Every structure is written in structure tokens, then in C-alpha cells.
Amino acid sequence: MKIFQHEQRSLFGEILDWMLTPLLLLWPISLVLTWLVAQSIAGKPFDRALEYNVGALAQLVTAQHNKAQFVLPLPARELLRADDLDTVYYQVLGTRGEYLSGERDLPPPPEDEKITPGEVRLRNAEYRGVDLKVAYMWVPLNLPQSQPALVQVAETMDKRSVLATEIVKGVMLPQFVVLPLAVLLVWLALAQAIKPLNRLEERIRARSPDDMSPLDVEAVPLEVAPLVSSVNDLLMRLKDSIATQKRFLADAAHQLKTPLAGLRMQADLAQREDANAEDLKQSLRQIGRSSIRATHTVNQLLALARAESSGAVLGHQPQDLVRLVMDVVRDSVPRAMDKHIDLGYEGAQPGSDGVFVPGNATLLKEMVRNLLDNAINYTPSQPDKPGVITVRVLVDPFSRVLVLQVEDSGPGIPVAERELVFQPFYRALGTEADGSGLGLPIVLEIARQHHATVTVDDGRPGQTPPGACFTVRFARSN
Numbered sequence: 001m002k003i004f005q006h007e008q009r010s011l012f013g014e015i016l017d018w019m020l021t022p023l024l025l026l027w028p029i030s031l032v033l034t035w036l037v038a039q040s041i042a043g044k045p046f047d048r049a050l051e052y053n054v055g056a057l058a059q060l061v062t063a064q065h066n067k068a069q070f071v072l073p074l075p076a077r078e079l080l081r082a083d084d085l086d087t088v089y090y091q092v093l094g095t096r097g098e099y100l101s102g103e104r105d106l107p108p109p110p111e112d113e114k115i116t117p118g119e120v121r122l123r124n125a126e127y128r129g130v131d132l133k134v135a136y137m138w139v140p141l142n143l144p145q146s147q148p149a150l151v152q153v154a155e156t157m158d159k160r161s162v163l164a165t166e167i168v169k170g171v172m173l174p175q176f177v178v179l180p181l182a183v184l185l186v187w188l189a190l191a192q193a194i195k196p197l198n199r200l201e202e203r204i205r206a207r208s209p210d211d212m213s214p215l216d217v218e219a220v221p222l223e224v225a226p227l228v229s230s231v232n233d234l235l236m237r238l239k240d241s242i243a244t245q246k247r248f249l250a251d252a253a254h255q256l257k258t259p260l261a262g263l264r265m266q267a268d269l270a271q272r273e274d275a276n277a278e279d280l281k282q283s284l285r286q287i288g289r290s291s292i293r294a295t296h297t298v299n300q301l302l303a304l305a306r307a308e309s310s311g312a313v314l315g316h317q318p319q320d321l322v323r324l325v326m327d328v329v330r331d332s333v334p335r336a337m338d339k340h341i342d343l344g345y346e347g348a349q350p351g352s353d354g355v356f357v358p359g360n361a362t363l364l365k366e367m368v369r370n371l372l373d374n375a376i377n378y379t380p381s382q383p384d385k386p387g388v389i390t391v392r393v394l395v396d397p398f399s400r401v402l403v404l405q406v407e408d409s410g411p412g413i414p415v416a417e418r419e420l421v422f423q424p425f426y427r428a429l430g431t432e433a434d435g436s437g438l439g440l441p442i443v444l445e446i447a448r449q450h451h452a453t454v455t456v457d458d459g460r461p462g463q464t465p466p467g468a469c470f471t472v473r474f475a476r477s478n
Contacts, residue, residue, distance in 0.1 A: 012194055019186050027179060034171050035164065042163035043133070046155070050135035051120045053153040057090060061100075061149050063141040068094035068149045070101050085158040089127065095146035103127075106152055109136055117148045131157055196221050200228070212239035316358045316450075321402060321474075322393045323350040324361060328368040329391055332376065336389065340381045343372075347392040354395035357402055357474050359450045367446040368404070370439040371470050375408040378468070404472040407459040412466035418456050443470070451475045 062069050070092045091102035107125045117140035125134045133155060138148035200220055214232035217225050267287065329345050336343035348355050357364075372391070381387035392405040413421055422444045447454045452474045459467025 016190055035168050038164040038167035042160045046160055047122055050153055054120050054135045054137050054151055058137050058139045058151045061139045063143050068141055072101055086156045089154045091152045093150040095143055095149050133157055318356045319359050319361050320350055320355055321357050322348050322355045324364050325368050325393055328365055332372045336376055340383050341379055341387045341389055343389045345391045347394050363446045367443050370443050371406040374439045375406055379408045379410040402474040407469040409467045412458055412468045413456055447472055
């Protein structure tokens with residue numbers, strides 16, 4: 001049981017969440033902002049009415065007998081009180097602050113406020129536990145050494161709240177219809193936008209298992225094109241891998257047919273009733289040679305398959321090419337001595353500057369080993385006239401190019417066949433050396449994996465035999 005198992009997410013659901021979550025979060029914010037704006041809008045007409053009432057009452061303040069007088073006619077008093085929702089209060093104070101009319105305990109303006117006669121001002125206040133909106137004005141009178149008279153008109157804020165609520169309802173109630181409709185439209189739009197992915201899935205699902213052709217990048221949205229390109233790249237690599245496997249199976253079947261047929265024939269000959277001891281020994285020797293040939297062929301096929309598929313599997317690390325070459329030469333000395341071949345190395349020394357190449361040590365050794373095996377197989381040698389094979393690792397001090405050479409004194413390779421010898425199972429005409437025809441294709445594939453090139457030339461131009469010189473040039477060395 002996986003405790004921390006992650007639930008598979010839906011791309012459709014995730015996009016829908018990211019689209020609808022901000023919309024649903026903004027809706028209550030919009031409600032608050034609408035309420036604040038509605039409060040401001042609803043208060044403006046009532047503020048103007050208060051300012052008008054203050055101005056009207058200020059005209060009723062007069063100066064008589066050296067003091068302020070205020071007379072409020074009955075119709076004007078009834079007009080102030082004629083309101084179904086709000087309660088209207090007023091207050092008139094004389095030039096010395098004496099009470100003239102209205103509510104005695106109506107809150108006065110702030111004491112630290114600068115007095116500006118004739119200017120109507122608004123403020124919020126609280127009276128008897130109720131919030132009020134107050135409009136007031138200092139009225140100048142032609143009295144000696146006196147302050148302006150004060151006129152205040154206040155009203156409760158019920159009408160303002162009712163109007164703000166109506167405004168909010170008028171704005172927000174339609175949103176209860178619009179918001180679900182918007183969610184539905186977003187869902188439908190997203191479902192329509194994701195249809196190309198569904199069609200892509202249907203095209204992939206309808207493909208036959210052996211169809212490795214690339215998908216059409218132009219038929220998908222621009223955002224999905226990189227994904228389709230990556231899938232196409234994967235398909236091409238998978239196609240190459242399958243082709244390599246098929247070729248390996250075909251090559252293995254073809255190459256193992258001959259030694260296996262020889263094994264069977266020799267076994268049948270050994271089982272004849274008239275076979276003597278010498279015939280039996282001869283058959284066993286043939287069986288041994290055929291088994292060695294079959295083993296060598298299998299090893300070469302496996303090496304070629306490993307070289308062709310190792311590019312994306314094995315990591316490349318800096319390798320000392322000289323040290324690798326010397327190891328392979330040392331391992332090949334006994335086989336060269338059995339054939340009376342003079343095998344030697346010349347060139348750069350291990351650890352010297354420029355001999356390191358990024359690569360895989362196993363594959364590089366396999367490449368050198370195949371070059372040496374090829375040279376040993378095709379170099380004729382006698383005790384009185386030994387063949388010569390020379391392995392070199394050279395470094396160009398200017399271009400920093402690292403070169404591996406394997407030169408032999410064999411019959412060489414005609415110019416017309418120098419490209420053909422790198423094809424699997426091709427063997428130069430007129431040669432009787434034992435081999436599978438896979439050594440040089442392995443060398444070419446490993447060189448390609450290491451960004452190197454392989455060429456073949458005469459080892460000793462103008463001489464007979466001319467010999468062969470295989471040269472592997474690495475792009476550059478560290």
C-alpha cells in the first residue's frame with residue numbers, strides 16, 4: 001500500500017479550477033466594492049438636501065436690537081419634520097453661543113475647526129445613540145464684536161442605507177444569473193478548446209502497433225506542438241531500436257546457420273557405423289572449430305547490438321585513450337605471438353596532455369580490439385618473415401585532434417572496397433581469414449557514438465603488399 005500515493009490529476013479540471021477560482025474569489029470583493037460605491041452615491045442627493053436646508057434656515061437668522069434673532073415659520077417647521085424614514089433635527093445658536101431654536105443638545109462642530117462664515121460643511125456625528133449626517137454653516141451678522149451665528153441641520157441615515165441597498169440589489173442580483181451562466185460558458189469553452197487533445201488521443205489509439213510514422217504537428221494547438229514533437233522523436237528512436245533488434249535477429253539467424261549446420265554434419269559423420277577413431281577425431285576437431293566460430297559470431301553480434309544501442313544508455317566520462325589502447329595491445333600479444341606477428345605500440349604516453357577523450361571505456365576497448373583482431377586475422381606471417389602490426393595514438397598539438405591508428409603489413413584493401421568493408425558481413429574478396437564480417441561495422445558504430453570518423457588507407461604506399469592503415473579521428477581532445 002502506497003501511503004503517499006498521488007491522485008492522478010485531470011488537466012481539464014485543473015484548468016477549470018484556475019479559471020473559476022479567481023472568478024469566484026472576485027465576486028465577494030466586487031460585492032464589497034459595490035456596497036462602498038453605493039453608499040457614496042446614495043449619500044450625495046441627501047447631502048445636497050441638507051445643504052439646501054441649512055442655507056434656507058440661515059436666511060432666517062437676522063440681527064435685531066444688537067442680537068441674533070431666528071423666527072421659523074410653521075410651514076417650514078412642518079417641512080423639516082415631513083419624512084417617513086429619517087428624523088430631521090436642527091439647531092440655531094446666536095453670536096455668543098446662546099440657544100435660539102431647535103435641539104439644545106445637538107453635537108456642536110469640532111472646537112479646533114477653523115470658522116469660515118458662509119461655507120456649508122458636512123460631518124458625521126452621533127446623537128442619542130443614532131448616527132447622523134450633519135450639515136452646518138456659520139452665518140455672519142452685522143453686529144459689533146460678535147462671532148457668526150451657527151445653523152445646523154442633521155438627519156438620520158436610514159434613507160441612505162435603503163437607497164444603497166437598492167443600488168446593490170440592482171447591481172448584484174443580475175450577477176446571480178450572470179455568474180452561473182459565466183461558469184457554464186467557461187466550462188463549454190474549455191471543453192471545446194480541449195477537443196484537439198481528444199482527437200489526438202483518438203488518432204494515437206487508432207494506430208496499428210507497427211505504425212511508427214510521426215504525428216502531424218500542424219494538426220494540434222501550438223501549445224501541444226512541443227509535446228507532439230517529443231513524441232515524434234521518441235517514435236523515431238523506438239523505430240530505430242526496433243529496426244536494430246530486427247536486424248540483429250536476422251543477422252544472428254543468418255550467421256549462426258552455417259556453423260550450426262557444420263556442427264550437425266560433423267555430428268552425423270561421427271555417428272556413422274563405419275567411422276574409425278581417426279574419423280572421429282577429425283569430426284571432433286571440426287566440431288570444435290565450428291563451435292569457436294559460432295561463439296565468435298555471437299560475441300560479435302552482441303557487441304554490434306550493444307554499440308548501436310549504447311548512445312542513450314551508457315554515460316561518457318573522460319577516458320585516457322592511450323591507457324585503454326595499451327591494455328588491449330597487451331591482451332592481444334599472446335595471439336599475435338602465436339601467429340609470429342610483431343605487435344607494438346608507439347606514440348603518446350598515458351596521462352599526457354591531449355590523450356583524454358569523453359567516452360565509454362568498454363566500447364572504446366571493443367573498438368580497438370576489433371581493429372587489432374582484424375589486423376591479426378588479415379596479416380600473413382611466417383617465422384622467417386613475421387608480419388608487423390603497429391598501433392599508434394597521436395595528438396596534434398595545434399588542432400588538438402586525437403588520432404588512433406592501427407597499421408598492418410597485410411594485403412591491404414582495394415580502393416573500391418574501402419567503403420564496403422564497413423557494411424555488416426561484407427568480407428574482401430580473395431581473403432581466406434576466418435571472421436564474421438562484423439568487426440569493422442562495430443568499429444564504425446562505436447566511433448560514431450564517440451563523434452569520431454574512421455578511414456582506411458594503404459599502410460605502406462608503393463610497396464607490395466601495401467598493408468592497411470585504419471585511422472580513427474576524434475573531433476577534439478581535452
